Amino acid sequence: MKRTLIAAAMLLVTSQTYAAAETYVVDTKGMHASINFKIDHLGYSWVVGRFNDFKGSFVFDEDDVANNSVEVTINTSSVDSNHAERDRHVRSEDFLNVKKFPEASFKSTSVTKDDDEGEYKVKGDLTLHGVTKQVEFEIEEVGAGKDPWGGYRRGFEGEMTLKPSDFGINYDLGPAAATMELEFILEGVKQ
Structure with missing residues (x-):
């Protein structure tokens, strides 16, 4: 089965038992997280690329999955496809339209456990280009455990397919480019 998405993103499951919800801040300073597109x-x-500037957090509760959540905010001007002229376009x-819409964001509205293999379904509001749509x-x-600096980390990955036109981005790149893939790899540091 294809691994699926943000970043986002992004959240919650472990083989260890915890009594309460844990809050994590996504480690963007250490470059242990990324939001990529294709x-x-x-x-x-x-055409592949990433957003170099974003922040996020997530809550993980093994005992009550309904407490799990994730939020990510992206600086849209940080788009990087490794080609300066294309990035300007x-x-x-x-x-x-980064002058008008300097941020994109995702905020979960529900998380459910999909199976016993550590997979979850995340529903939430994705705001892009000033348009908010519910996505799933x-x-x-990916894993969880102590890090070499005395902290505790947890990481998730997933991806989604979206239509830019659903968010008011209607520039015609041809029928093959009617959809794009958005991938989130999020490693969080427990607070």
Whole structure:
């Protein structure tokens, strides 16, 4: 089964038992998290990139999955496809319109356990280009444990497919680029 998404994202499950909800801050300073995207280029290849500036947090409660949540905020001007001219175009009014919409965000509204393998279904509000839509995706725990600096970390990964046109981004890149994939890899430090 394909591993699915943000970042987001992103959350909750472990084989250890905890008595209460745990709060984690996503480790963006240590570069142990990323929000990546991939969109078809003319049906021949892919344009891939990432957002270099974002922040997030999540709550994990093994005993009561209903307490689990995740939030991520992205600085849209930090888009990076490894091509400066293309990035300027993506920041323009044709796509992200970063002057008008400097942030994109995701905030979960519910998390449910999908199976016994550490997978969860996350529903929530994705705001992009000034439009908020409810989305649903699966996430999977990568792992959890003590780090070398005396802290405790937990990581999740997942991805979703979305239509830019659903968020008012209507620049025509051809039918092969009608959807894009958004991937979240989130490692959090327990607070």
